[in-house]
Amino acid sequence: MRLLWLSALACNGNAHSLLNYPGFQEWQEDFHWLYHPLLPSRYTFPEIEKGIEGVEVLIVDGTLEEGLIKNRLPYRELLLRYGDQAERIVTVGTCATFGGIFAQGGGGRSGLHFEGDEHLKGYERFWEKTVSLPGCPVQPEVLAGTLSIIRRRDPLPLDTLHRPKYFYAYTIHDGCTRNEYFEYKIDEHHFGTLEGCMFYDHGCQGTFTHGSCNKILWNGVNSKTRAGTPCLGCTEPDFPREGLWRTPKHMGIPARMPLGVPRRAYLGLAGIAKAFRIERFTRPLMEDEGG
Amino acid sequence: MSSTTERVDRKAKKREKIVRTALKLFAKQGFYTTTIPEIAGKIGMSVGNLYNYFSSKEILAQEIIREISAYLGSRIREVNDSDLHVREKIRRIVSIYFETARNEPEMIDFFLRVYLSNREVFHEGCEGMICVNEFVTEIMIFFDDGVANGELKNQDFFSAFGLFMGYLGGMVFLNGERILPRRLESYIDDISENIYNALKVP
Numbered sequence: 223m224r225l226l227w228l229s230a231l232a233c234n235g236n237a238h239s240l241l242n243y244p245g246f247q248e249w250q251e252d253f254h255w256l257y258h259p260l261l262p263s264r265y266t267f268p269e270i271e272k273g274i275e276g277v278e279v280l281i282v283d284g285t286l287e288e289g290l291i292k293n294r295l296p297y298r299e300l301l302l303r304y305g306d307q308a309e310r311i312v313t314v315g316t317c318a319t320f321g322g323i324f325a326q327g328g329g330g331r332s333g334l335h336f337e338g339d340e341h342l343k344g345y346e347r348f349w350e351k352t353v354s355l356p357g358c359p360v361q362p363e364v365l366a367g368t369l370s371i372i373r374r375r376d377p378l379p380l381d382t383l384h385r386p387k388y389f390y391a392y393t394i395h396d397g398c399t400r401n402e403y404f405e406y407k408i409d410e411h412h413f414g415t416l417e418g419c420m421f422y423d424h425g426c427q428g429t430f431t432h433g434s435c436n437k438i439l440w441n442g443v444n445s446k447t448r449a450g451t452p453c454l455g456c457t458e459p460d461f462p463r464e465g466l467w468r469t470p471k472h473m474g475i476p477a478r479m480p481l482g483v484p485r486r487a488y489l490g491l492a493g494i495a496k497a498f499r500i501e502r503f504t505r506p507l508m509e510d511e512g513g
Numbered sequence: 514m515s516s517t518t519e520r521v522d523r524k525a526k527k528r529e530k531i532v533r534t535a536l537k538l539f540a541k542q543g544f545y546t547t548t549i550p551e552i553a554g555k556i557g558m559s560v561g562n563l564y565n566y567f568s569s570k571e572i573l574a575q576e577i578i579r580e581i582s583a584y585l586g587s588r589i590r591e592v593n594d595s596d597l598h599v600r601e602k603i604r605r606i607v608s609i610y611f612e613t614a615r616n617e618p619e620m621i622d623f624f625l626r627v628y629l630s631n632r633e634v635f636h637e638g639c640e641g642m643i644c645v646n647e648f649v650t651e652i653m654i655f656f657d658d659g660v661a662n663g664e665l666k667n668q669d670f671f672s673a674f675g676l677f678m679g680y681l682g683g684m685v686f687l688n689g690e691r692i693l694p695r696r697l698e699s700y701i702d703d704i705s706e707n708i709y710n711a712l713k714v715p
Protein backbone atom coordinates (compact mmCIF):
# COMPACT_ATOMS: atom_id res chain seq x y z
CA MET A 223 0.00 0.00 0.00
CA ARG A 224 1.38 3.41 -0.99
CA LEU A 225 1.71 6.00 1.77
CA LEU A 226 2.40 9.72 1.67
CA TRP A 227 3.43 11.35 4.96
CA LEU A 228 3.15 15.15 5.14
CA SER A 229 4.30 17.06 8.21
CA ALA A 230 3.21 20.61 9.01
CA LEU A 231 4.32 22.07 12.37
CA ALA A 232 5.64 18.90 13.96
CA CYS A 233 8.32 17.60 16.32
CA ASN A 234 8.68 14.27 14.48
CA GLY A 235 7.51 12.50 17.64
CA ASN A 236 4.98 10.45 15.72
CA ALA A 237 7.59 9.37 13.18
CA HIS A 238 9.94 8.35 16.00
CA SER A 239 7.13 6.52 17.71
CA LEU A 240 6.53 4.46 14.57
CA LEU A 241 10.23 3.58 14.45
CA ASN A 242 9.74 2.03 17.90
CA TYR A 243 7.15 -0.40 16.60
CA PRO A 244 8.67 -3.79 17.54
CA GLY A 245 7.57 -5.44 14.28
CA PHE A 246 8.52 -2.44 12.17
CA GLN A 247 10.75 -4.24 9.68
CA GLU A 248 8.27 -6.92 8.85
CA TRP A 249 5.37 -4.48 8.93
CA GLN A 250 6.87 -2.11 6.39
CA GLU A 251 7.26 -4.81 3.79
CA ASP A 252 3.55 -4.31 3.09
CA PHE A 253 3.92 -0.56 2.59
CA HIS A 254 5.76 1.81 0.26
CA TRP A 255 6.70 5.30 1.30
CA LEU A 256 6.07 7.68 -1.55
CA TYR A 257 7.40 10.30 0.81
CA HIS A 258 8.33 10.32 4.50
CA PRO A 259 10.50 13.02 6.10
CA LEU A 260 12.79 10.50 7.85
CA LEU A 261 12.50 7.20 5.97
CA PRO A 262 13.83 6.17 2.56
CA SER A 263 11.15 7.21 0.07
CA ARG A 264 10.44 7.01 -3.65
CA TYR A 265 10.17 10.81 -4.11
CA THR A 266 11.80 13.94 -2.75
CA PHE A 267 9.75 16.76 -1.25
CA PRO A 268 10.19 19.05 -4.32
CA GLU A 269 8.88 16.19 -6.47
CA ILE A 270 5.87 15.91 -4.19
CA GLU A 271 5.27 19.61 -4.70
CA LYS A 272 5.56 19.18 -8.43
CA GLY A 273 2.95 16.46 -8.35
CA ILE A 274 2.86 12.66 -8.16
CA GLU A 275 0.19 10.01 -8.69
CA GLY A 276 -0.81 6.86 -6.81
CA VAL A 277 -1.29 8.00 -3.22
CA GLU A 278 -3.48 5.49 -1.38
CA VAL A 279 -3.22 6.76 2.18
CA LEU A 280 -2.33 10.33 3.08
CA ILE A 281 -0.85 10.64 6.55
CA VAL A 282 -1.16 14.15 7.97
CA ASP A 283 1.21 14.97 10.83
CA GLY A 284 1.67 18.19 12.82
CA THR A 285 -0.41 21.30 13.49
CA LEU A 286 -1.76 23.16 10.46
CA GLU A 287 -1.24 26.90 10.22
CA GLU A 288 -2.98 29.37 7.97
CA GLY A 289 -0.75 30.38 5.06
CA LEU A 290 1.96 27.82 5.90
CA ILE A 291 4.46 27.22 3.11
CA LYS A 292 6.90 24.35 3.66
CA ASN A 293 9.08 24.80 0.62
CA ARG A 294 7.46 26.43 -2.38
CA LEU A 295 3.75 25.66 -2.32
CA PRO A 296 1.13 26.54 0.28
CA TYR A 297 0.72 23.46 2.46
CA ARG A 298 -3.04 23.67 2.00
CA GLU A 299 -2.64 23.05 -1.74
CA LEU A 300 -0.73 19.84 -1.06
CA LEU A 301 -3.38 18.68 1.38
CA LEU A 302 -6.20 19.35 -1.09
CA ARG A 303 -4.41 17.71 -4.00
CA TYR A 304 -3.36 14.53 -2.18
CA GLY A 305 -6.43 14.43 0.01
CA ASP A 306 -8.52 14.10 -3.15
CA GLN A 307 -6.21 11.47 -4.54
CA ALA A 308 -6.04 9.29 -1.39
CA GLU A 309 -8.57 6.63 -0.46
CA ARG A 310 -8.10 7.37 3.21
CA ILE A 311 -6.57 10.11 5.28
CA VAL A 312 -5.01 9.46 8.67
CA THR A 313 -4.30 12.36 11.01
CA VAL A 314 -1.47 11.11 13.14
CA GLY A 315 -0.95 12.57 16.62
CA THR A 316 -2.93 15.16 18.54
CA CYS A 317 -1.45 18.12 16.64
CA ALA A 318 -2.79 17.01 13.25
CA THR A 319 -6.06 15.89 14.83
CA PHE A 320 -7.00 18.65 17.29
CA GLY A 321 -4.21 21.23 17.13
CA GLY A 322 -2.30 19.96 20.16
CA ILE A 323 0.76 21.57 21.67
CA PHE A 324 1.76 23.71 18.66
CA ALA A 325 -1.70 25.26 18.47
CA GLN A 326 -0.93 26.89 21.85
CA GLY A 327 1.85 28.91 20.26
CA GLY A 328 -0.05 31.15 17.86
CA GLY A 329 -3.30 32.00 16.12
CA GLY A 330 -4.67 30.35 12.96
CA ARG A 331 -3.46 26.93 14.05
CA SER A 332 -5.56 23.77 14.24
CA GLY A 333 -5.84 20.13 13.32
CA LEU A 334 -7.19 19.00 9.95
CA HIS A 335 -10.83 18.87 11.09
CA PHE A 336 -10.74 20.27 14.61
CA GLU A 337 -9.59 23.18 16.63
CA GLY A 338 -9.86 21.60 20.08
CA ASP A 339 -13.35 20.13 20.08
CA GLU A 340 -14.70 22.57 17.50
CA HIS A 341 -15.36 20.85 14.18
CA LEU A 342 -13.92 23.01 11.35
CA LYS A 343 -15.22 23.03 7.80
CA GLY A 344 -12.02 23.81 5.84
CA TYR A 345 -11.45 20.20 4.73
CA GLU A 346 -14.99 18.95 5.19
CA ARG A 347 -15.01 16.98 1.94
CA PHE A 348 -12.34 14.71 3.48
CA TRP A 349 -14.15 14.09 6.77
CA GLU A 350 -15.75 10.84 5.70
CA LYS A 351 -12.46 9.27 4.71
CA THR A 352 -10.45 10.56 7.67
CA VAL A 353 -9.30 8.43 10.58
CA SER A 354 -8.10 10.29 13.70
CA LEU A 355 -5.16 8.86 15.62
CA PRO A 356 -4.51 11.36 18.41
CA GLY A 357 -1.79 10.88 21.03
CA CYS A 358 1.28 12.84 21.93
CA PRO A 359 2.77 10.93 20.30
CA VAL A 360 0.52 8.25 18.84
CA GLN A 361 1.28 4.76 20.13
CA PRO A 362 3.29 2.83 17.49
CA GLU A 363 0.92 -0.16 17.65
CA VAL A 364 -2.04 2.14 17.07
CA LEU A 365 -0.55 3.70 13.92
CA ALA A 366 0.91 0.48 12.48
CA GLY A 367 -2.19 -1.49 13.43
CA THR A 368 -4.62 1.00 11.89
CA LEU A 369 -2.65 1.13 8.63
CA SER A 370 -2.64 -2.66 8.47
CA ILE A 371 -6.38 -2.77 8.99
CA ILE A 372 -6.86 -0.17 6.25
CA ARG A 373 -4.58 -2.16 3.92
CA ARG A 374 -6.59 -5.33 4.47
CA ARG A 375 -9.80 -3.33 4.02
CA ASP A 376 -11.12 -4.83 7.23
CA PRO A 377 -13.92 -3.04 9.10
CA LEU A 378 -12.66 -0.15 11.21
CA PRO A 379 -15.36 1.09 13.59
CA LEU A 380 -14.82 4.72 14.62
CA ASP A 381 -16.08 6.91 17.47
CA THR A 382 -17.66 10.34 16.89
CA LEU A 383 -14.21 11.97 16.57
CA HIS A 384 -13.28 9.24 14.05
CA ARG A 385 -10.86 7.52 16.41
CA PRO A 386 -10.75 3.73 15.82
CA LYS A 387 -12.72 2.03 18.57
CA TYR A 388 -10.31 -0.88 18.66
CA PHE A 389 -7.81 1.44 20.32
CA TYR A 390 -9.83 4.35 21.67
CA ALA A 391 -13.00 2.78 23.03
CA TYR A 392 -11.14 2.18 26.30
CA THR A 393 -9.98 4.67 28.88
CA ILE A 394 -6.41 4.90 30.15
CA HIS A 395 -7.84 3.89 33.54
CA ASP A 396 -8.62 0.50 31.98
CA GLY A 397 -5.76 -1.74 33.00
CA CYS A 398 -3.93 0.74 35.21
CA THR A 399 -2.24 -1.12 38.04
CA ARG A 400 -3.43 1.54 40.49
CA ASN A 401 -7.12 0.64 40.17
CA GLU A 402 -7.29 -0.75 43.70
CA TYR A 403 -6.18 2.60 45.08
CA PHE A 404 -8.80 4.32 42.95
CA GLU A 405 -11.47 2.07 44.39
CA TYR A 406 -10.53 2.93 47.96
CA LYS A 407 -9.75 6.59 47.18
CA ILE A 408 -6.11 6.55 48.11
CA ASP A 409 -3.95 9.12 46.40
CA GLU A 410 -0.24 8.91 46.00
CA HIS A 411 1.08 11.77 48.04
CA HIS A 412 4.71 10.95 47.40
CA PHE A 413 5.72 10.75 43.77
CA GLY A 414 7.88 7.72 43.22
CA THR A 415 7.77 6.27 46.72
CA LEU A 416 4.23 5.14 47.44
CA GLU A 417 1.80 3.51 45.07
CA GLY A 418 -1.59 5.16 44.92
CA CYS A 419 -4.07 6.63 42.50
CA MET A 420 -3.35 10.06 41.08
CA PHE A 421 -6.94 11.03 40.35
CA TYR A 422 -7.56 13.03 43.54
CA ASP A 423 -4.55 15.29 43.81
CA HIS A 424 -2.05 14.68 41.08
CA GLY A 425 -4.04 15.46 37.97
CA CYS A 426 -4.51 11.98 36.48
CA GLN A 427 -6.94 12.18 33.56
CA GLY A 428 -6.97 8.43 32.95
CA THR A 429 -10.61 7.94 33.88
CA PHE A 430 -11.82 10.23 31.10
CA THR A 431 -9.11 9.87 28.46
CA HIS A 432 -9.59 7.46 25.58
CA GLY A 433 -6.72 5.24 24.56
CA SER A 434 -4.91 1.96 25.03
CA CYS A 435 -1.85 2.97 27.07
CA ASN A 436 -2.62 0.46 29.82
CA LYS A 437 -3.60 -2.30 27.41
CA ILE A 438 -0.73 -1.91 24.97
CA LEU A 439 2.24 -0.88 27.07
CA TRP A 440 4.76 1.63 25.78
CA ASN A 441 7.88 -0.16 24.54
CA GLY A 442 6.14 -3.28 25.75
CA VAL A 443 7.07 -2.33 29.31
CA ASN A 444 5.15 0.41 31.01
CA SER A 445 2.70 3.30 30.94
CA LYS A 446 2.70 6.71 32.57
CA THR A 447 0.21 5.80 35.25
CA ARG A 448 1.80 2.45 36.04
CA ALA A 449 5.14 4.18 36.42
CA GLY A 450 3.62 6.78 38.74
CA THR A 451 3.05 9.91 36.70
CA PRO A 452 -0.45 11.06 35.82
CA CYS A 453 -2.11 10.58 32.45
CA LEU A 454 -2.05 14.02 30.83
CA GLY A 455 -5.02 13.33 28.58
CA CYS A 456 -2.98 13.57 25.40
CA THR A 457 -5.51 11.85 23.11
CA GLU A 458 -8.32 14.30 23.83
CA PRO A 459 -9.34 17.54 22.08
CA ASP A 460 -8.55 19.72 25.11
CA PHE A 461 -4.92 18.60 25.39
CA PRO A 462 -2.80 20.19 26.79
CA ARG A 463 -4.63 21.58 29.76
CA GLU A 464 -2.96 23.98 32.24
CA GLY A 465 -1.52 22.56 35.47
CA LEU A 466 -1.17 18.96 34.36
CA TRP A 467 0.06 17.65 37.72
CA ARG A 468 -2.78 19.10 39.75
CA THR A 469 -6.38 17.91 39.99
CA PRO A 470 -8.76 20.86 39.63
CA LYS A 471 -11.15 20.67 42.57
CA HIS A 472 -14.18 22.43 43.98
CA MET A 473 -13.93 22.36 47.76
CA GLY A 474 -12.04 19.12 47.61
CA ILE A 475 -14.33 17.49 45.01
CA PRO A 476 -12.68 16.64 41.68
CA ALA A 477 -14.10 19.03 39.09
CA ARG A 478 -14.24 16.30 36.46
CA MET A 479 -15.82 12.92 37.07
CA PRO A 480 -14.78 9.61 35.52
CA LEU A 481 -16.32 9.15 32.07
CA GLY A 482 -20.10 8.78 32.23
CA VAL A 483 -20.23 8.55 36.04
CA PRO A 484 -22.89 10.82 37.59
CA ARG A 485 -21.48 13.02 40.31
CA ARG A 486 -23.99 11.90 42.94
CA ALA A 487 -23.13 8.25 42.33
CA TYR A 488 -19.42 8.98 42.48
CA LEU A 489 -19.64 11.00 45.70
CA GLY A 490 -21.88 8.42 47.35
CA LEU A 491 -19.44 5.61 46.57
CA ALA A 492 -16.40 7.69 47.47
CA GLY A 493 -17.90 8.50 50.87
CA ILE A 494 -18.32 4.82 51.62
CA ALA A 495 -14.92 3.80 50.29
CA LYS A 496 -13.10 6.51 52.21
CA ALA A 497 -14.58 5.39 55.51
CA PHE A 498 -12.40 2.28 55.53
CA ARG A 499 -8.75 2.65 56.27
CA ILE A 500 -7.14 -0.36 54.68
CA GLU A 501 -3.62 -0.80 55.97
CA ARG A 502 -2.23 -2.58 52.94
CA PHE A 503 -2.75 0.51 50.80
CA THR A 504 -0.97 2.90 53.09
CA ARG A 505 2.47 1.27 52.91
CA PRO A 506 4.81 1.03 49.92
CA LEU A 507 4.34 -2.38 48.35
CA MET A 508 8.05 -3.14 48.49
CA GLU A 509 8.20 -2.60 52.22
CA ASP A 510 7.96 -5.90 54.10
CA GLU A 511 5.36 -6.55 56.76
CA GLY A 512 7.65 -5.49 59.60
CA GLY A 513 7.99 -1.97 58.20
CA MET B 514 -53.30 -7.89 47.30
CA SER B 515 -51.69 -11.29 47.82
CA SER B 516 -51.05 -12.45 51.34
CA THR B 517 -47.26 -12.29 50.80
CA THR B 518 -47.31 -8.63 49.83
CA GLU B 519 -49.64 -7.95 52.72
CA ARG B 520 -47.20 -9.59 55.06
CA VAL B 521 -44.25 -7.66 53.63
CA ASP B 522 -46.27 -4.49 53.95
CA ARG B 523 -47.16 -5.18 57.55
CA LYS B 524 -43.55 -5.93 58.38
CA ALA B 525 -42.38 -2.68 56.80
CA LYS B 526 -44.97 -0.72 58.78
CA LYS B 527 -43.92 -2.39 62.02
CA ARG B 528 -40.30 -1.68 61.28
CA GLU B 529 -41.11 1.94 60.66
CA LYS B 530 -43.01 2.07 63.95
CA ILE B 531 -40.02 0.68 65.84
CA VAL B 532 -37.70 3.25 64.24
CA ARG B 533 -40.09 6.13 65.05
CA THR B 534 -40.60 5.07 68.65
CA ALA B 535 -36.93 4.39 69.28
CA LEU B 536 -36.03 7.72 67.72
CA LYS B 537 -38.30 9.56 70.13
CA LEU B 538 -36.98 7.73 73.19
CA PHE B 539 -33.31 7.98 72.21
CA ALA B 540 -33.65 11.66 71.44
CA LYS B 541 -35.37 12.38 74.74
CA GLN B 542 -33.52 10.18 77.21
CA GLY B 543 -30.27 9.35 75.42
CA PHE B 544 -28.95 6.11 74.05
CA TYR B 545 -27.87 4.36 77.24
CA THR B 546 -30.88 5.01 79.43
CA THR B 547 -33.26 3.78 76.75
CA THR B 548 -33.71 0.01 76.71
CA ILE B 549 -35.05 -2.44 74.15
CA PRO B 550 -37.84 -3.66 76.53
CA GLU B 551 -38.91 -0.05 76.96
CA ILE B 552 -39.15 0.49 73.19
CA ALA B 553 -41.01 -2.81 72.75
CA GLY B 554 -43.34 -1.93 75.61
CA LYS B 555 -44.24 1.41 74.08
CA ILE B 556 -45.31 -0.28 70.85
CA GLY B 557 -46.95 -3.19 72.58
CA MET B 558 -44.80 -5.88 71.04
CA SER B 559 -42.69 -8.54 72.67
CA VAL B 560 -38.96 -8.00 73.19
CA GLY B 561 -38.26 -11.20 71.27
CA ASN B 562 -40.23 -10.01 68.30
CA LEU B 563 -38.44 -6.66 68.24
CA TYR B 564 -35.14 -8.51 68.03
CA ASN B 565 -36.45 -10.12 64.84
CA TYR B 566 -36.34 -6.66 63.29
CA PHE B 567 -33.16 -5.27 64.86
CA SER B 568 -30.62 -7.58 66.39
CA SER B 569 -29.18 -4.97 68.74
CA LYS B 570 -29.77 -1.49 70.09
CA GLU B 571 -26.68 -0.27 68.21
CA ILE B 572 -28.02 -1.53 64.89
CA LEU B 573 -31.33 0.17 65.60
CA ALA B 574 -29.54 3.45 66.32
CA GLN B 575 -27.54 3.12 63.10
CA GLU B 576 -30.69 2.57 61.09
CA ILE B 577 -32.17 5.71 62.62
CA ILE B 578 -29.24 7.89 61.64
CA ARG B 579 -29.34 6.48 58.10
CA GLU B 580 -33.00 7.39 57.80
CA ILE B 581 -32.43 10.91 59.11
CA SER B 582 -29.57 11.38 56.67
CA ALA B 583 -31.72 10.10 53.79
CA TYR B 584 -34.54 12.44 54.78
CA LEU B 585 -32.36 15.55 55.00
CA GLY B 586 -30.45 14.47 51.88
CA SER B 587 -33.63 14.23 49.81
CA ARG B 588 -34.79 17.66 51.01
CA ILE B 589 -31.47 19.29 50.14
CA ARG B 590 -31.40 17.49 46.82
CA GLU B 591 -34.52 19.43 45.81
CA VAL B 592 -32.58 22.62 46.47
CA ASN B 593 -29.58 21.37 44.51
CA ASP B 594 -31.77 20.45 41.55
CA SER B 595 -33.20 23.98 41.38
CA ASP B 596 -31.73 26.91 39.42
CA LEU B 597 -31.70 29.25 42.39
CA HIS B 598 -28.85 31.61 43.11
CA VAL B 599 -26.51 30.28 45.79
CA ARG B 600 -27.67 32.91 48.27
CA GLU B 601 -31.24 31.65 48.01
CA LYS B 602 -30.07 28.04 48.14
CA ILE B 603 -28.35 28.72 51.45
CA ARG B 604 -31.56 30.26 52.78
CA ARG B 605 -33.51 27.16 51.74
CA ILE B 606 -31.07 24.78 53.36
CA VAL B 607 -31.11 26.78 56.60
CA SER B 608 -34.92 26.79 56.49
CA ILE B 609 -35.05 23.03 55.91
CA TYR B 610 -32.78 22.45 58.88
CA PHE B 611 -34.72 24.70 61.23
CA GLU B 612 -38.05 23.45 59.95
CA THR B 613 -36.95 19.92 60.68
CA ALA B 614 -35.82 21.00 64.13
CA ARG B 615 -39.31 22.35 64.77
CA ASN B 616 -41.47 19.69 63.13
CA GLU B 617 -39.30 16.67 63.83
CA PRO B 618 -37.24 17.84 66.79
CA GLU B 619 -36.27 14.27 67.64
CA MET B 620 -34.38 13.97 64.37
CA ILE B 621 -32.05 16.83 65.07
CA ASP B 622 -31.83 15.92 68.75
CA PHE B 623 -30.87 12.40 67.86
CA PHE B 624 -28.25 13.71 65.48
CA LEU B 625 -26.70 16.06 68.03
CA ARG B 626 -27.23 14.12 71.25
CA VAL B 627 -26.78 10.53 70.13
CA TYR B 628 -24.95 10.39 66.80
CA LEU B 629 -22.39 13.07 67.61
CA SER B 630 -22.15 12.33 71.33
CA ASN B 631 -22.06 8.53 71.52
CA ARG B 632 -19.56 7.82 68.75
CA GLU B 633 -18.76 4.36 70.15
CA VAL B 634 -22.27 3.20 69.20
CA PHE B 635 -21.51 3.90 65.56
CA HIS B 636 -17.92 2.72 65.23
CA GLU B 637 -18.78 -0.60 63.71
CA GLY B 638 -21.23 -0.26 60.83
CA CYS B 639 -21.13 3.51 60.52
CA GLU B 640 -17.42 4.02 59.85
CA GLY B 641 -16.42 7.51 58.75
CA MET B 642 -19.47 9.20 57.30
CA ILE B 643 -21.10 6.11 55.79
CA CYS B 644 -24.36 6.45 57.68
CA VAL B 645 -24.75 10.13 56.86
CA ASN B 646 -23.56 9.70 53.29
CA GLU B 647 -26.71 10.90 51.56
CA PHE B 648 -26.79 14.09 53.54
CA VAL B 649 -23.06 14.81 53.13
CA THR B 650 -23.19 14.02 49.40
CA GLU B 651 -25.85 16.67 48.86
CA ILE B 652 -23.83 19.24 50.80
CA MET B 653 -20.84 18.36 48.61
CA ILE B 654 -22.92 18.84 45.49
CA PHE B 655 -24.16 22.17 46.81
CA PHE B 656 -20.55 23.33 47.34
CA ASP B 657 -19.33 21.92 44.04
CA ASP B 658 -22.04 23.73 42.08
CA GLY B 659 -21.39 26.95 43.96
CA VAL B 660 -17.70 26.89 43.12
CA ALA B 661 -18.30 25.80 39.53
CA ASN B 662 -20.68 28.76 39.04
CA GLY B 663 -18.14 31.14 40.50
CA GLU B 664 -20.39 31.98 43.46
CA LEU B 665 -18.55 30.27 46.32
CA LYS B 666 -14.91 30.50 47.27
CA ASN B 667 -12.91 27.39 46.47
CA GLN B 668 -11.61 26.19 49.82
CA ASP B 669 -11.10 23.09 51.95
CA PHE B 670 -14.31 21.06 52.17
CA PHE B 671 -14.30 20.61 55.93
CA SER B 672 -13.62 24.28 56.65
CA ALA B 673 -16.76 25.13 54.72
CA PHE B 674 -18.79 22.15 55.98
CA GLY B 675 -17.94 22.91 59.61
CA LEU B 676 -18.83 26.55 59.21
CA PHE B 677 -22.22 25.74 57.69
CA MET B 678 -23.33 22.73 59.70
CA GLY B 679 -21.61 23.64 62.96
CA TYR B 680 -23.41 26.96 62.92
CA LEU B 681 -26.83 25.38 62.34
CA GLY B 682 -26.22 22.64 64.91
CA GLY B 683 -25.16 25.26 67.45
CA MET B 684 -28.30 27.32 66.95
CA VAL B 685 -30.59 24.30 67.27
CA PHE B 686 -28.73 23.32 70.42
CA LEU B 687 -29.21 26.79 71.94
CA ASN B 688 -32.84 26.64 70.95
CA GLY B 689 -33.25 23.24 72.60
CA GLU B 690 -31.71 24.59 75.79
CA ARG B 691 -34.23 27.47 75.64
CA ILE B 692 -31.45 30.03 75.61
CA LEU B 693 -32.52 31.82 72.42
CA PRO B 694 -34.70 34.84 73.18
CA ARG B 695 -36.55 34.56 69.85
CA ARG B 696 -38.12 31.81 67.80
CA LEU B 697 -35.60 29.80 65.79
CA GLU B 698 -37.22 30.74 62.47
CA SER B 699 -36.70 34.43 63.10
CA TYR B 700 -32.94 33.87 62.75
CA ILE B 701 -33.12 32.37 59.26
CA ASP B 702 -32.42 35.60 57.37
CA ASP B 703 -29.47 36.72 59.46
CA ILE B 704 -27.89 33.31 59.65
CA SER B 705 -28.26 32.66 55.91
CA GLU B 706 -26.68 36.03 55.19
CA ASN B 707 -23.77 35.29 57.54
CA ILE B 708 -23.16 31.92 55.94
CA TYR B 709 -23.34 33.42 52.48
CA ASN B 710 -20.88 36.16 53.41
CA ALA B 711 -18.50 33.67 54.91
CA LEU B 712 -18.54 31.29 51.92
CA LYS B 713 -18.92 33.56 48.90
CA VAL B 714 -16.15 34.52 46.53
CA PRO B 715 -14.43 37.52 48.12
Ligand code: SF4
Nearest residue numbers: 395398419420426428
Ligand atom coordinates in the same frame (compact mmCIF):
# COMPACT_ATOMS: atom_id res chain seq x y z
S1 SF4 C 1 -3.68 6.61 38.45
FE1 SF4 C 1 -5.13 7.36 36.86
S2 SF4 C 1 -5.38 5.64 35.44
FE2 SF4 C 1 -4.48 4.83 37.32
S3 SF4 C 1 -6.19 4.15 38.60
FE3 SF4 C 1 -5.78 6.25 39.17
S4 SF4 C 1 -7.13 7.48 37.85
FE4 SF4 C 1 -7.02 5.45 36.95
Ligand code: SF4
Nearest residue numbers: 435446453454455456
Ligand atom coordinates in the same frame (compact mmCIF):
# COMPACT_ATOMS: atom_id res chain seq x y z
S1 SF4 D 1 -1.04 7.87 29.54
FE1 SF4 D 1 -2.34 9.59 28.91
S2 SF4 D 1 -0.90 11.28 28.49
FE2 SF4 D 1 0.30 9.38 28.55
S3 SF4 D 1 0.40 8.71 26.42
FE3 SF4 D 1 -1.37 7.68 27.32
S4 SF4 D 1 -3.12 9.03 26.86
FE4 SF4 D 1 -1.25 10.22 26.53
